[in-house]
Amino acid sequence: MKRPRKLLTVIIWGIATLCSAGASYGQLGNFEGVELSIVPVAGNVYMVQRPGGGGNIGVLVGPEGVLLVDSLFAPLADKLVAVVKEVTDSEIRFLINTHVHIDHVGGNENLAQMGVLIFAHDNTRLRFLEERMRFPRRGGSFLAQQPAVARPVVTYNDEISFHLNGEEVRAFLAPPAHTDGDTFVYFSGADVLHLGDVFRTTSYPIMDLYNGGSLRGTIAALDQAIEIAGPNTRVIPGHGLSVVGRAEMVEFRDMILDVQGQVLTMIKQGKKLDEVMAARPTADYDAKWGQEAGWTANDFVPIVYYELGGSGRLDDR
Numbered sequence: 001m002k003r004p005r006k007l008l009t010v011i012i013w014g015i016a017t018l019c020s021a022g023a024s025y026g027q028l029g030n031f032e033g034v035e036l037s038i039v040p041v042a043g044n045v046y047m048v049q050r051p052g053g054g055g056n057i058g059v060l061v062g063p064e065g066v067l068l069v070d071s072l073f074a075p076l077a078d079k080l081v082a083v084v085k086e087v088t089d090s091e092i093r094f095l096i097n098t099h100v101h102i103d104h105v106g107g108n109e110n111l112a113q114m115g116v117l118i119f120a121h122d123n124t125r126l127r128f129l130e131e132r133m134r135f136p137r138r139g140g141s142f143l144a145q146q147p148a149v150a151r152p153v154v155t156y157n158d159e160i161s162f163h164l165n166g167e168e169v170r171a172f173l174a175p176p177a178h179t180d181g182d183t184f185v186y187f188s189g190a191d192v193l194h195l196g197d198v199f200r201t202t203s204y205p206i207m208d209l210y211n212g213g214s215l216r217g218t219i220a221a222l223d224q225a226i227e228i229a230g231p232n233t234r235v236i237p238g239h240g241l242s243v244v245g246r247a248e249m250v251e252f253r254d255m256i257l258d259v260q261g262q263v264l265t266m267i268k269q270g271k272k273l274d275e276v277m278a279a280r281p282t283a284d285y286d287a288k289w290g291q292e293a294g295w296t297a298n299d300f301v302p303i304v305y306y307e308l309g310g311s312g313r314l315d316d317r
């Protein structure tokens with residue numbers, strides 16, 4: 001009796017998975033009428049934005065060629081190339097992927113076919129080899145594997161530097177924060193930091209547990225970025241409409257530390273997740289970081305709770 005039931009469970013799970021993948025494609029794939037814009041950040045560095053401020057692209061321009069940080073979704077690849085052309089006639093030569101999520105690597109295939117050389121951390125490339133790509137929101141949606149041509153060609157296990165257009169661009173592995181392959185990119189001449197999705201101004205931090213992210217790593221990575229940044233450093237968040245500075249990173253990090261401290265106190269008092277949620281440790285911050293429907297305190301706080309040793313398993317939610 002047990003076997004057929006298990007099989008049925010597997011089939012239902014499979015259908016649910018396919019449906020959620022379909023739903024994700026639908027939700028992620030409606031780009032009709034989306035117009036990208038390009039704004040100067042500092043020196044020869046620009047930021048490409050889409051309405052709503054998702055998957056911000058860093059762009060280094062100059063006579064020796066263009067270097068991009070992240071590639072947005074595939075259907076926006078032509079628009080990305082076109083908007084870069086608004087500020088330079090130079091060819092796009094290099095692309096760094098800050099991590100594996102589809103809103104940051106979806107344009108890889110088109111850019112690779114144009115001859116752009118793609119760089120990423122070793123761990124990020126390994127995620128491209130998995131049968132399905134996992135997206136952290138809505139409990140973890142699945143996407144199909146990207147084609148082989150979209151994979152990073154050059155990988156690094158620590159850091160790599162680019163020297164072009166008079167700029168030194170340092171790309172290096174951050175502690176495991178959003179994923180376990182997060183790259184920070186620092187344009188040292190222009191004094192611009194691109195932090196990928198480790199830092200976002202529109203929601204609580206997303207620790208993608210399916211792809212190796214963690215609370216501890218998020219705090220460590222933000223500490224590292226804050227240490228690098230000076231008073232004039234411009235910071236491109238992975239998501240958010242504005243280029244910001246060191247103070248905004250400090251505010252974001254301190255919010256996480258405060259929530260962490262409150263949750264830890266309640267864990268020590270023996271509180272269960274439901275009680276912690278009811279106490280609303282993010283109450284002071286929800287107006288600022290809790291308004292994005294896909295990732296609210298309901299997603300953030302349980303991750304904090306369980307990583308700090310709260311009892312029960314995440315799957316029990």
Ligand SMILES: [Zn+2]
Nearest residue numbers: 099101178197
């Ligand atoms: Zn991401």
